[in-house]
Each structure stands twice: as structure tokens, then as C-alpha cells.
Amino acid sequence: MRKRRSWIAPSILSLLLLLSVVWGYNQYNIRRQYEVALDNTYQRLFYDVKSHVDKVQVNLSKALLATTKERNVLLFSEIMNEATSARDKLAQMPISHNDTVATEKFLSQAADYSYFIIQKHMEGQEITPEQRSALKNIQLNAASFNNELNTLASRLAEDNFIVGMANAGRNQGNEGQPTNAFVTSLVNMDKEAAKAPELIYDGPFADQMLNRKPVGLSGKNVDLEIAKNAALDFLGREMAGDIQVFEEGENMNEVRIPIYTFQIASNNQRDIFTYVSVSKQDGKVINMTTPRGVNQKNLSLEEGLKKAQEFLNQKGFDNMEANYNLRYDGTVLYNFVYKQDDITIYPDLVKVKVALDTGDIVGFDAAAYYMNHQDRNLNKTALTQAQAQEKIKANFAIDSVRLALIPKGKEEVICYEFKGKYDGSDFIVYINGETGQEEQILQIIQNENGTLTF
């Protein structure tokens, strides 16, 4: 019996060993499959970026030569398309963001700038000498990017080059030194792109738009004590318990609206806090939010609206008109826009959130209002309503018309606002009151939570 058993243990052990070898080999195979799949994806992205940038560059040189606006519009729409694709694909590659910041920005602005030129052409304007030199710069940048990409392409034959890059990208943060040719090359490109002069134009990605400052705040800077009082007064002192200020960084003054942010405990309910942000300039309350659960609905939408309206009046916001609303979780967010001379001023937007259980105001946001609000001289429009209406598609069933001021780039334009139905959906069409141009079309989406515009 003893003799017989002596072979059992070793054979089981060797079988186990065999088993683990087989298992390990299997795992290795699976891993390789994934690696190859990943590598293929990255290689594809790389070659795609290269061909998109190629086309941006070539089309730009064509556009600089072309003489007709029609040709240019076609070329620039292609440039816009190719630059956007290049940016999108570059952002999917496993490269740390800091190595491609300027490159991505360059590609975005190239697309945005093309769109701007298309708009100018549509309005019948020619390219100015300044715009021409800006385009020349974009083209040179695209060309140098292209050269870098070409050099890289010739080295891509190396096996696993890009997966290696993924790892390099991940480790790079720790070591501070880019560890492979790919990243080094992109970093060089990025440095070049960062040197490009600022593009001056009117579009969402233009530097002037990104660095916009609030025009609705004009007074002097206030200190922390004054801001604290403003926050407490706004909330109502009888409601407020302990107040704390969030620590700010040394560059606070470089954000869009420099603020103090307070966290105020409720004096009767322990776990409820209200956050209030007060602008440093002028000491105005920009935002107030009390996140709390609302489980009951005792008020109707109209009663809630009345509460919101009362609140705004009490805080000194006059001439505000209720617009659409959104309902969530027992709260309603009402949007109010400023009205002047019977014209709806959309940029001056204030939001008020009402809890439908007690009717308390649990949210207030006037960031958009203070970014845009100013004294405006609104002239009579050149077009009459009837003239504007002629510009609208014949079978658009108009429900209502009014005058409205809408943002257009960094400008504001006065428009006739036509609300109505087309093909079963709700739309708003804006016709420029001066030029008769179709400035904007919004689709209105009604869902269970309220109204959204796209």
C-alpha cells in the first residue's frame, strides 16, 4: 500500500505544474491579443491624424491661392472638418495632456477660424490682409506639424512602438522626462505651436472669448468681511449658522469671475449647508445653492414660480421675465431673463431653484447675468415684423413673435424671435432685425423634466 501511494503526490504536483504552465501560457496569449488590438487602434489613430493634418495644410495653401469666395467656402469647410478630426483623434492617443495642449488648441482654433472665414464669406466679405497673414501662420504651423509626423511615421515600423509609448506616457509624470521619440517629437511640436501668435477673430475658441471678463460688475474690490456680510444678508441671517470660507489659490484673480466661496451651516438643521459665492469685485452674490433632498410636493409649478419671482424682486432684480423651467426631484429650476423696452435680453440670465415642499429658494445663479448685463441702447429695428416674417420658411407654423437680443460671438444682435412648429417639432427661429439674416435656429425639446433647447 505504501509503495503504491508514493507516486500519487509527485504526479499530482507535476500535473499541477503542467496546469499552471498551460494557464500561464493561455494568459500570455490573451494578453498579447489585447496588446496587438490596442496597438492597431493607436497606429490607426496616428496615421489618421497624419492624413488629416496633411489635408489641413494642403487645403490652406489652396485657399491662399483661390480667388473666388465660393471655392474658399468649400476649402474652408474641408479644413474645418479635417482639423476637428485631427484634434479628436490626437486626444484619443495615450499621450499625457500636457504634451499636446498647444497642438490641440492650434487644431481647434484652425477649425474655428475656418468657420469664422466661412461666415465672413457668406456675408459677402473678402479676406482682409490681417486674416490672410493669420491663415499663412496656420498653414506654416500645420506644415511643421506635418513634418514631425512624417519623421515619426518612418520610425513606426518598430514593433510595439505605440504601446511602449502608452507606458512611457504613464511613467512620464513621475520622471519628468519624456522617454521615447514619439513623445519627444510631440513635445517639440507642442512648443512650436505654443509660439504661434494669438488669433484675433470672433468665435467660441478665440482667446478674447475665452478670456472674457464680466461686464456687469463695475465697482471696487471688496474684502472678505464685506463679502461675508453680503452672503449672510443674502441668505437671511436668521437662517445662518456657522460660516466658513473656502481657501483660495494665489491665482484666484485669473478666473472668469474672482469670488469668495462660503459654506454656511443651517442654524436648525445640522446636515444642511448652503454654498454662497460672492464676487470680489462689487461684492455681489453670484451663486447660492442649498443641496437638500425634497421628498414632498406641496406647491404647484405656478406657486413655485411666484416664490421665485418674489425672491428676485426682493433681491433687487427688476424687469425679469420667467422663461422655461426644469423639474427634478421635487425642485424646479426657473430661468429668468432681463427685459428692457419690451425686448427680451437673453444674455442676462438668472436661474432660481425652488423646493416644492416648503417653497424655499434652494438655488440661485446670476453668473450669466453679471457676465453680460450692461446699459444698452436698443434702437428701433430696421425691419418690421412683417418684413422679417417673409424670411421664414412658408410652412413654419408660427405661434408667437417678439423682439429679443441674442449673443453672437462677442456681439449681441437684436432679432425677431419666431416660436412655432415645423414637421411636428418645436423650434425658435431668430431673424436679425437689422439685416434680415437667419441668425439662429433652436430646437425645443420637451421631456418629463421640462424644456431644453438645442
Next chain:
Amino acid sequence: MKKKAYVTLALILAFTAIIQFYEPVYNANSANKYSMIPRSLYWGNQGDDVKRVQDKLLRWGYYDGNIDGVYGARTYRAVRRFQERNGLGVDGIVGPSTAIALGLPEAFAQPVSAQGTSRSADEYLLARCIHGEARGEPYVGKVAVGAVILNRTRSPQFPNTIAGVIYQPLAFTAVADGQINLTPNKDSINAARDALNGWDPTYGTLYYWNPATATSKWIWSRKVTLKIGKHWFGI
């Protein structure tokens, strides 16, 4: 005895074969279950589909509230109880499998409309990212994380979709380590909504990092503007 050894051997070989040809099934479902187009019901939803769910749960004794069409705390608990008893994944969300178990597969037949646009997929994705990145933070810190993601979509330096920003390689640790696939709680969902509705507590910042754990040297070159909880926000 020899017979026994053969049997053992055969068993082990069979086992080996199974292991050899076993392809690990990575749960593709669980990764994708939130991004599908039919609407999953979760905390804060309202509508007739919520009413239908409440009605079923009430009749089967899981739910004790009103049929008001509002997915609140009671509905959430009832759904969890239902999922627990029926061996479903307990996440408090009425997704396809829970709906089918409730006998409501039609709840997932999306109403066809000419509009066909919705932002609830974005809202939920943003909530998951907030939950993965900032679930221990104060509410304002959660909204701030959501706002940074939205600010990035409006910046030329970043992709301009929410998914593009969130899934940008090496951008968020919660995405890299899979924490983004956790089920977001009510706070995170509300924070995502507040951010989408325009509340930006940071007033335009593009970056945040945790000074205690940040590994990238580069991030320290950013300009700090505000500190909320464990996170520093900057541009």
C-alpha cells in the same frame, strides 16, 4: 487502484482543457449598461414609465408609497428590495434586466419622436465620473469636478464632448482604474445636473488635482485658484 488513477488523470486533463479554452468573459454588459439609448430609470427620474414601475412594485408588495411617477427614496429602496429577492444586480436602477423581471420590457421601447434628442445619457456619464473622482468630497466639490469637465468641452485644448473629455487617455484616474463604473449615488447625480444646468463653482477652471496624491509634476505648474475639500482647482 489503477482505474482510480486513470479517472483522476482524466479529470485533471478535462480540467486543464477547460482552463485552456476558457476565454475570460469580461463583463461587456456591465461596462456598457449605462450608455445604451433606451432609458434606464434611476433616482430623480419622472414620468409614466416610473409610474408603471411603482404600480408593479406596489402590487407585489415591495413599494409602499404613492404612484406619483417620481423616482424618489421609496422607489429606490423598493427597487433594491426587488432586485435583491430576484437575484438581480442590486443597484437601485431599473435597467433592461430589472425591467424584464418586472414584466415591463416595453418600458424600454423608446418612444419614437421627431425630436429624438436627450441629454440623460450625458447626465449619467457625468454623474459616474463625478462619483468615481469625488465621492468623498463636499457637494460643492462634486459640482466643481463636473464643471471642470464641462469647461473642458468648451475649451480648444480639449475634446468637445463629455465622453471625449472623460475618456481622454491619462486624464482621470477614476477612469483608468475603473471606478467610473461604480453606480453613482443621488448626490453625484444631482451634482451632475447642477453642473449641466450651469453652476460652475470654479468660474472657468480646467484642472483639478489632489495635492496629496498627484503624481504629475506638470500639474504643479498650473495656477491654483480655489481649494475645495481635498482638491485644488486651477487654470
